[in-house]
Amino acid sequence: MRDKDNPKKANRPELRLHVPEPPFRPGDTPDFSSLKVPAAGSTPRPDIAVAAAEIEPLAKGLVRVLDDDGAAVGPWDPKLDADTLRKILRDMVTVRIFDDRMYRAQRQGKTSFYMKATGEEAIATATAAALDREDINFPTYRQQGLLVSRGYPLVEMMCQIYSNKGDKLRGRQLPIMYSSKEHGFFTISGNLGTQFPQAVGWAMASAIKGDSRIAVGWIGDGATAEGDFHAGMTFAAVYNAPAILCVVNNQWAISSFSGIAGAEKATFAQRGVGYGLPSLRVDGNDVLAVYSAVRWAADRARSNLGATLIEFFTYRAEGHSTSDDPTGYRPAGEAKAWPLGDPIERLKAHLLALGEWDEERHEAMRAECDAEVRAAQKEAEKMGVLPEQGRDNIESMFDDVYADVPWNLVEQRDQAVSEGRD
Amino acid sequence: MNMIQALNNAHKVAMERDGDIVVYGEDAGYFGGVFRVTEGLQKQFGKTRVFDAPINEAGIVATAVGMAAYGLKPVIEIQFADYIYPGYDQIVSEVAKIRYRTAGEWAMPMVIRSPYGGGIFGGQTHSQSPESLFTHIAGLKTVIPSTPYDAKGLLIAAIEDPDPVIFFEPKRIYNGPFDGHHDKPVKPWAKHPASEVPEGHYTIPLGKAAVVREGADLTVLAYGTMVHVALAAVEENGIDAEVIDLRSLVPLDIETIEESVKKTGRCVVVHEAPRNTGFGAELTALVQERCFYHLEAPVERVTGWDTPYPHAYEWAYFPGPKRLKKALEKVMAD
Ligand SMILES: Cc1ncc(C[n+]2csc(CCOP(=O)(O)OP(=O)(O)O)c2C)c(N)n1
Numbered sequence: 001m002r003d004k005d006n007p008k009k010a011n012r013p014e015l016r017l018h019v020p021e022p023p024f025r026p027g028d029t030p031d032f033s034s035l036k037v038p039a040a041g042s043t044p045r046p047d048i049a050v051a052a053a054e055i056e057p058l059a060k061g062l063v064r065v066l067d068d069d070g071a072a073v074g075p076w077d078p079k080l081d082a083d084t085l086r087k088i089l090r091d092m093v094t095v096r097i098f099d100d101r102m103y104r105a106q107r108q109g110k111t112s113f114y115m116k117a118t119g120e121e122a123i124a125t126a127t128a129a130a131l132d133r134e135d136i137n138f139p140t141y142r143q144q145g146l147l148v149s150r151g152y153p154l155v156e157m158m159c160q161i162y163s164n165k166g167d168k169l170r171g172r173q174l175p176i177m178y179s180s181k182e183h184g185f186f187t188i189s190g191n192l193g194t195q196f197p198q199a200v201g202w203a204m205a206s207a208i209k210g211d212s213r214i215a216v217g218w219i220g221d222g223a224t225a226e227g228d229f230h231a232g233m234t235f236a237a238v239y240n241a242p243a244i245l246c247v248v249n250n251q252w253a254i255s256s257f258s259g260i261a262g263a264e265k266a267t268f269a270q271r272g273v274g275y276g277l278p279s280l281r282v283d284g285n286d287v288l289a290v291y292s293a294v295r296w297a298a299d300r301a302r303s304n305l306g307a308t309l310i311e312f313f314t315y316r317a318e319g320h321s322t323s324d325d326p327t328g329y330r331p332a333g334e335a336k337a338w339p340l341g342d343p344i345e346r347l348k349a350h351l352l353a354l355g356e357w358d359e360e361r362h363e364a365m366r367a368e369c370d371a372e373v374r375a376a377q378k379e380a381e382k383m384g385v386l387p388e389q390g391r392d393n394i395e396s397m398f399d400d401v402y403a404d405v406p407w408n409l410v411e412q413r414d415q416a417v418s419e420g421r422d
Numbered sequence: 423m424n425m426i427q428a429l430n431n432a433h434k435v436a437m438e439r440d441g442d443i444v445v446y447g448e449d450a451g452y453f454g455g456v457f458r459v460t461e462g463l464q465k466q467f468g469k470t471r472v473f474d475a476p477i478n479e480a481g482i483v484a485t486a487v488g489m490a491a492y493g494l495k496p497v498i499e500i501q502f503a504d505y506i507y508p509g510y511d512q513i514v515s516e517v518a519k520i521r522y523r524t525a526g527e528w529a530m531p532m533v534i535r536s537p538y539g540g541g542i543f544g545g546q547t548h549s550q551s552p553e554s555l556f557t558h559i560a561g562l563k564t565v566i567p568s569t570p571y572d573a574k575g576l577l578i579a580a581i582e583d584p585d586p587v588i589f590f591e592p593k594r595i596y597n598g599p600f601d602g603h604h605d606k607p608v609k610p611w612a613k614h615p616a617s618e619v620p621e622g623h624y625t626i627p628l629g630k631a632a633v634v635r636e637g638a639d640l641t642v643l644a645y646g647t648m649v650h651v652a653l654a655a656v657e658e659n660g661i662d663a664e665v666i667d668l669r670s671l672v673p674l675d676i677e678t679i680e681e682s683v684k685k686t687g688r689c690v691v692v693h694e695a696p697r698n699t700g701f702g703a704e705l706t707a708l709v710q711e712r713c714f715y716h717l718e719a720p721v722e723r724v725t726g727w728d729t730p731y732p733h734a735y736e737w738a739y740f741p742g743p744k745r746l747k748k749a750l751e752k753v754m755a756d
Contacts, residue, residue, distance in 0.1 A: 004442065004493035019451070019469040112543035112733070163734035171734025174545030190547025191505060192477055225476035226508060255453035256474045329453045386543070389734040397727065397735045408698060412727045419744055 020259030026327060030337040037339055040067035040286075041074020048300040052278045059269035059279040062313060065288035070349030078130075078292040082356040085347065086365075088129050088287050089357075091149045092121035092344050094369045098144070098154065101373055102161055102175075106322045110385035111161050111175045117142045119285070119317030119335060120250055122343030125149045126290035127246070131216065131298060136184040138199035139218045140192070141176055142248065150183045154373060158380035163390075166383035170396055175386075193219055193226030196245065200235045200307070203243035207304075214242045214301040216294075222253020224268055225261045236307035237275040243307040244297040245272070248284065250316035255329040272309030284314030285340040287347045315340070394420045423619040424611040425596045428570035429459045429535075432577035433497065435623050437467055440495060443581065445472045447482060447499025447535075455499055457537055457596060479509035486532045487516050490586075496532045497581055503538035503590060504547045510555070517586045518561030530586045533577070538566075539647055539694055540726075540740050541594030541604070545733040551646075551695035551726070556588045557671045557704065563587040563628055564671045568595065568649040569616030572669060575626030583628060592646035600647055601654035602742035629673030633682070637664035640688040640753060643679060643705050645669065648692045648741065655746035661754060663690075671701055679705070680712050687718040688753045694741055697725035719756030722749040 008014070024030045043063050046055050065076050072079075099116040106114040117124070124145025131137075137146050147157060159166030161175040169179060179187035186195060186202075199217025206213050219229055224247055236243050247268040251258050261268075272279030278300065282293045290312065297308035317335035319326045351357035398405060398413040405413070423431065437443045445460055445467075451474035454461025464472040475482050479500055486496035500506045506513070513534065521529050540549035556564045565580055565587055567573035573591070580587040594600050598608040599616075611617035635653060640663040644652040649667045656663040664682050668674065683689045689709050691702040702723040709721050724741050732739055 017470045019473045021469075025452075112545075167734075170732075172546065172730070172732045174547065174733055177545070190545065191507070193508075222477045225478040225481070227478065227480055228508075253448075253477060254456060255449045256477075260474045261476055323456070386734060390732075390736060390738055394735065394738045397729055397732050397738060401729045408728050412697075412729075415745075416727065416738055419748075420738060422744065 020257070020264050022257035022259060022330065024331050024334060026329065026331055028331050030331045030334040032337055032339045035339055038062050038064060040064040041076070043074070043076065045075035045296070048296060048303060049305055050278060052273050052276045055278055056270075056273050059273050059281055060267055062281050062283050063289045063293050064283040064286055065292060066286045066346050066350055070346065070353040072288050072350060076289060076292040078288055078295060080288065080291065082351065082354065084129060085287070085351055085356070088125050089344065089347050089351065090365055090369065091125040091128070091145060092347070093366055094373065095121045095125065095145045095148050096344065097369050097373045098148065098157070101377055102158070103322065105161070105377070105385075109387065110381070111163070112386055113175050113322055114161065115141050115176050115321045116318045117144055119338070119342065120248065120314045121145055122287045122290050122347070123248055123284045123312045123314060126287045127216065127294045130291045130294035132213070134184070134213045135216065135298070136186065136202055136213065137216045137218065138186040138195035138202065139188060140195060140220055140223070141188055142220070143218055144176070144178075147178060147180065147183055147185055152180055152183045152185070154376035155379045158376055159383055162380060162383070162385045164380070164384035164386070166380060171389055192223035193228035195219070196228050196232035197235055199245070200232050200241045200243050203241040203301070203307070204235070204239050207239070207242055212302065214244065214298060216244045216246060218246050218248065220253060221247060221249040221251070221258045221263065221268060222256060222261050224271070233272060233275040233277060233309065237277055240304065240306035242301035242304070244294060244301060245277070245307055245309045247309070247311045248314065249311050250314045252316045252320070252326075252330070254320045254324060267311060269309060269311035277307055277309045279309040279311070281311045281313060283340055284312030285343040285346060287343060288350070313340070391420065423570050423617055424598065425567070425570045425573045425591065426457060426459055428574040428619045429577055429591065430461060430463070431619065431621070432574040432581075433460060433463055434466065436578050436581045437463070437471070439623065442493065443471070443495045443497060444489060445497045445499070446475045448475055448477050448501045450474060450499045456501060457593065459535070459591070460499065479505055480512055483509035483512035483517065483534065487512065487520070487530065490530045490532050491528055495581065498532065498534055500534060500536040502548050503536040503552055504550045506536055506552065513556070513562070513588075514559050518559045521585065522561060529584055531584050533580045533587045533589050535589045535591065537593040537596070538590040539592045539594055540731055540736060541600065541647060543733065543736055546731045549731040549736075551693065553590055553671060554695060554699060554701045557701055561586070563673060564590070565628060565669065566590045566592065566646045566671065567669065568592065568646055568667050569599075569614070570611055570619050571616040572626055572632070574619050575624050576628070576669060578623065579625040579628050582625065587628070590646070594647045595650060599650045602651035603654070604737050604742070626669065628670045629675055631669055631675035631678040632667045633664060633678065634667045635663070635665040637662040637686065639663060639686055640690065640750065641666060641679070641682040641686045643668060643689065643691045645671065645693065648694055651741060651743060651746060652692055655743035655750065658743055659747050659750055661750050663750065676708065676712070679709065683709050683713040684716045687716055689717070689721045690724060690746070690749050690753055691721060692724040692741060692746060694726045696728045697723055698728045700725055719753045722753050724749045
């Protein structure tokens with residue numbers, strides 16, 4: 001008898017499979033009024049030496065600093081000076097313009113693929129501001145803001161996107177899969193989750209060597225389902241690794257909502273508590289909250305108090321990538337209905353409220369960023385766009401597989417070069 | 423029908439006949455998969471037979487093991503073959519071995535579907551051809567179609583097979599056959615005879631190759647996208663070559679191969695995976711072992727290079743008619 005042929009027991013309830021469904025599908029009117037958004041400033045800020053179990057509510061709540069009027073309130077207010085705030089604002093605006101232009105470049109056939117971070121700009125840029133320049137990130141693919149904030153030349157980013165002659169990765173990686181050791185940005189892998197435990201390994205090494213630098217690992221809400229997420233937390237907890245573990249919960253993983261990664265049952269931050277990692281859930285569209293939480297976690301790591309898990313709660317306002325049409329699985333107006341607003345608009349409102357900004361300066365700054373991105377694009381396109389690439393320098397394809405080129409690759413290189421010639 | 427539609431139709435036909443089939447994978451439920459192979463299935467068969475899975479390939483495969491142990495028939499999708507590795511331990515150590523280690527007490531009837539291969543500017547993580555990592559593992563079957571007609575018949579056969587089948591779908595030819603000339607637009611399947619896909623149930627037996635072009639002078643062994651590249655290269659070079667589409671690598675139709683090579687006396691093997699320990703090495707050894715006294719020339723291999731798959735150099739990497747032509751000429755010259 002096969003197991004599925006088991007006779008039903010009349011006195012026992014029939015088992016049923018639960019398959020989570022997002023609250024809204026195409027055609028529905030999105031309404032996030034049931035989402036619990038705690039008031040800005042209402043979440044306590046514990047001492048960095050706190051034990052994970054003591055602050056479990058912080059893994060369920062939401063650290064917020066900016067209120068609806070653009071005022072910074074509560075214990076998590078990092079009290080940043082206006083220059084720092086303006087720098088983060090500028091970085092966010094640059095990222096958004098950069099994304100738009102590169103998205104368009106893909107649509108014009110200049111490259112194969114692009115991924116925007118629209119709506120999530122605060123997370124990477126405010127994190128970069130809160131870290132030490134020497135700290136390293138093990139990013140996933142929506143943290144271009146880390147590079148922009150650290151001044152990685154836009155031209156180099158674009159050359160990578162175009163896989164052109166100026167691409168220092170030599171045409172090997174998909175567009176957006178940057179790598180820059182100098183900017184503390186570990187090579188992006190297409191394989192989800194892999195960077196998370198790698199960041200922990202770097203942090204362990206830093207501790208082994210008595211260094212003072214810390215590592216930040218990044219993962220998406222969908223990718224937290226991967227075993228690597230749990231490997232990262234296990235090693236971080238076991239070895240007290242000086243790491244910050246960041247989950248970017250933008251609600252969607254391609255067409256699957258966060259419930260398919262388990263968000264119906266527990267927040268992503270709550271997962272850290274079981275490992276003994278102090279864990280925070282943070283308004284990811286609030287620059288001040290992001291900055292402050294990362295600073296708190298960095299202080300913990302630097303004081304040998306170990307790793308912190310941070311869930312940034314945000315919304316992916318655009319498609320997953322240029323290959324995705326989100327209207328197939330969610331209502332078109334959902335991003336607009338998102339209750340935590342737009343991170344750029346929120347920081348702008350804050351600076352305006354402080355009297356440290358005005359519309360004219362904002363417009364001038366926007367225009368400057370736009371000009372900067374356009375100029376970079378022109379420069380990058382001088383070195384070619386994807387459809388023109390891969391014909392010259394064919395022999396370079398065989399470099400860097402190993403430190404030395406073995407006989408089989410020497411033979412294949414000759415063959416490929418001769419094929420390219422005929 | 424194109425290949426995507428044919429695969430979709432295969433799911434429908436199989437699921438209508440067998441209520442034990444369940445289909446799941448990342449984005450495979452509501453949306454119908456990023457390539458839309460499972461589109462409409464959730465609507466027709468309900469959420470508990472067709473659903474989205476968490477992004478956890480090890481979990482997807484391992485839960486399929488549990489379902490198969492129960493007596494269901496999981497047909498799971500791994501979004502890209504490049505992402506099968508987190509599930510590799512489950513496939514190799516569990517799925518492949520359970521029938522053997524339990525002396526048949528448990529079987530693992532399941533299909534692990536995954537788009538594979540290059541030609542779509544997917545970079546290294548959306549382009550790999552990992553078939554030989556699976557053909558090396560006893561207990562698994564590995565199937566790769568090259569036309570919509572075959573895709574449907576082979577998928578139904580795979581689903582109905584009592585053993586686990588790795589079913590790799592060449593995504594370069596999902597929408598149309600490919601002649602290796604990347605500067606020409608892809609022709610849609612619509613005008614191709616193999617796009618005539620009957621609505622109802624039919625199967626193509628696993629382990630039966632197709633002679634897609636008869637010839638007298640040389641045998642080309644190919645599968646997946648490379649079948650189309652081989653046909654193009656052969657036509658363009660005026661060599662009277664026989665082209666064999668293997669369709670399944672394990673089980674392998676050794677009879678058709680042997681018969682053809684003994685007839686032609688020459689053999690070229692082509693695949694897009696890297697050469698080193700690729701499936702071509704196995705084919706070459708088999709031909710050598712079984713047809714040595716009939717061979718007029720050493721067997722040639724035409725393959726991808728032994729490097730990771732480079733984004734911008736895709737077309738210098740991907741074996742096209744040019745690379746094949748050289749090999750055909752070389753084998754004919756000997
Ligand atoms: C191991 C692995 N499995 C599957 C994929 C395919 N894939 C790419 S992105 C993605 C969704 C990721 O969603 P999430 O982690 O939430 O990040 P987001 O895109 O929302 O920023 C999937 C399934 C992959 N890249 N790697």
